[in-house]
Amino acid sequence: MIRQYEMVIGLEVHVELSTKTKLFCGCSTAFGAEPNTQCCPVCTGMPGALPVLNQTVVDYAVKAGLATHCHIASHSKQDRKNYFYPDLPKAYQISQYDLPLCEHGHLEIESAHGSKQIGITRIHIEEDAGKLVHNKKHGTMIDYNRCGIPLIEIVSEPDLRSAEEAKSYLQKLRAIILYTGISDCKMNEGSFRCDVNLSVRKAGTHVLGTRTEMKNLNSFRSIVRAIDYEYKRQVEALEAGEEIVQETRRFDKNDGKTHSMRRKENANDYRYFPDPDLPPIYLTEETIASLEAQIPTLPDARKKVYMEQYGLSAYDGECLTTEKAIADYFDQAVMQTKYPKLLSNLMISELCKLLPPDSDSLDLEPAYMAWLADLSGDEIINSSTAKNLVQEVYTQKTNPETIVKERGLEQISDVSILQPIAEAVLAAHPKSVADYQKGKTAASKALIGQVMAQTRGKGNPQKIQEIIFGLLSKT
Numbered sequence: 001m002i003r004q005y006e007m008v009i010g011l012e013v014h015v016e017l018s019t020k021t022k023l024f025c026g027c028s029t030a031f032g033a034e035p036n037t038q039c040c041p042v043c044t045g046m047p048g049a050l051p052v053l054n055q056t057v058v059d060y061a062v063k064a065g066l067a068t069h070c071h072i073a074s075h076s077k078q079d080r081k082n083y084f085y086p087d088l089p090k091a092y093q094i095s096q097y098d099l100p101l102c103e104h105g106h107l108e109i110e111s112a113h114g115s116k117q118i119g120i121t122r123i124h125i126e127e128d129a130g131k132l133v134h135n136k137k138h139g140t141m142i143d144y145n146r147c148g149i150p151l152i153e154i155v156s157e158p159d160l161r162s163a164e165e166a167k168s169y170l171q172k173l174r175a176i177i178l179y180t181g182i183s184d185c186k187m188n189e190g191s192f193r194c195d196v197n198l199s200v201r202k203a204g205t206h207v208l209g210t211r212t213e214m215k216n217l218n219s220f221r222s223i224v225r226a227i228d229y230e231y232k233r234q235v236e237a238l239e240a241g242e243e244i245v246q247e248t249r250r251f252d253k254n255d256g257k258t259h260s261m262r263r264k265e266n267a268n269d270y271r272y273f274p275d276p277d278l279p280p281i282y283l284t285e286e287t288i289a290s291l292e293a294q295i296p297t298l299p300d301a302r303k304k305v306y307m308e309q310y311g312l313s314a315y316d317g318e319c320l321t322t323e324k325a326i327a328d329y330f331d332q333a334v335m336q337t338k339y340p341k342l343l344s345n346l347m348i349s350e351l352c353k354l355l356p357p358d359s360d361s362l363d364l365e366p367a368y369m370a371w372l373a374d375l376s377g378d379e380i381i382n383s384s385t386a387k388n389l390v391q392e393v394y395t396q397k398t399n400p401e402t403i404v405k406e407r408g409l410e411q412i413s414d415v416s417i418l419q420p421i422a423e424a425v426l427a428a429h430p431k432s433v434a435d436y437q438k439g440k441t442a443a444s445k446a447l448i449g450q451v452m453a454q455t456r457g458k459g460n461p462q463k464i465q466e467i468i469f470g471l472l473s474k475t
């Protein structure tokens with residue numbers, strides 16, 4: 001039943017910009033300060049206080065637009081979006097309505113069906129709201145430190161068709177933003193968070209169904225779970241003859257379900273109007289060009305270099321470029337190894353797993369991973385020893401050559417050592433030998449594994465294989 005439906009997803013991503021001061025005042029934006037120590041009459045919405053636009057915010061938003069192939073508006077403005085919420089003391093949020101800074105962009109994702117272009121409807125600037133802190137003893141308290149922190153909201157077209165595509169889109173978007181240096185994109189600190197708009201329709205039809213919105217999802221895992229749950233819920237509702245209500249829903253990590261929060265407001269409920277305290281934003285072509293010149297090589301371009309120059313696959317290239325810190329590290333390490341592909345494998349399969357999330361940089365001498373790839377490529381150690389050593393090299397910050405020498409981890413390729421071990425293993429496992437002769441080829445794997453174990457994992461796998469098959473052919 002579920003296959004007769006198609007899910008349609010559009011994402012709204014809020015990114016906190018890493019400016020030193022807030023959008024309309026000089027208050028600090030540093031994360032983690034004591035509550036209500038970083039606010040002033042402007043960002044707490046005192047009557048008569050006047051906002052002054054932070055130029056860096058405009059520069060950063062334009063960079064985000066340029067990096068995602070948007071058209072940059074030479075003339076835009078800021079509007080008041082009116083609604084009351086306890087963490088929004090002005091009772092309106094300054095945002096952009098009909099003249100956003102950036103429009104009509106796109107980015108490229110790798111999906112199960114190859115690469116796909118996802119449209120970006122718009123990118124506009126707006127201010128963040130404060131934060132409600134729920135406390136058993138004191139009830140609900142409000143921290144205004146986050147009030148007025150500059151955000152960009154990046155709205156995608158409803159081009160995504162699965163949770164996997166949504167995840168790829170977010171990873172690519174996050175990578176691009178990280179490369180431009182306009183945000184730290186720390187999901188656990190809320191500087192990169194996502195609202196999911198989801199609707200379903202019968203496969204093959206083109207009319208959009210009624211959508212629901214899930215707010216403020218701040219981990220890839222939650223986003224995927226929320227999408228899968230909400231898709232199933234909507235399909236089941238439609239099949240039961242119910243109507244989907246346009247509403248905002250909250251995803252609960254604990255029960256894995258989405259729960260209705262409130263009926264969704266429409267744009268006309270917000271009574272948008274141009275903020276009379278803020279002049280329009282005009283951008284010259286020179287300004288836009290000079291911002292464009294500041295954008296470094298972006299993930300897709302870097303991935304292309306890795307594929308062409310080092311023969312890496314599209315998948316490997318994507319993995320290495322998703323985090324800028326990892327790509328930067330790879331760039332330094334790759335110059336010091338003869339084996340770029342091995343280096344890439346060791347980084348993707350082992351090293352990346354050890355890094356804490358949202359790392360700005362990788363605290364390890366690039367030469368160490370390069371030398372580890374060389375030790376493996378030159379067959380001084382075997383590939384599983386190389387994999388096992390990554391964690392040790394990373395945590396102890398030690399040169400892998402030193403570890404290999406000290407612990408005698410060199411690969412054993414000497415046939416005069418391996419041959420007698422193999423003979424003994426065959427003699428001790430007549431059942432495996434018999435199985436192999438009966439055509440159970442997998443039995444040879446067990447024998448090879450036994451020889452490897454006897455060399456304490458240091459044996460040359462190719463040599464062991466040759467010897468075992470040589471012996472088996474004679475039995």
Ligand SMILES: [Zn+2]
Nearest residue numbers: 025027040043
């Ligand atoms: Zn302030």
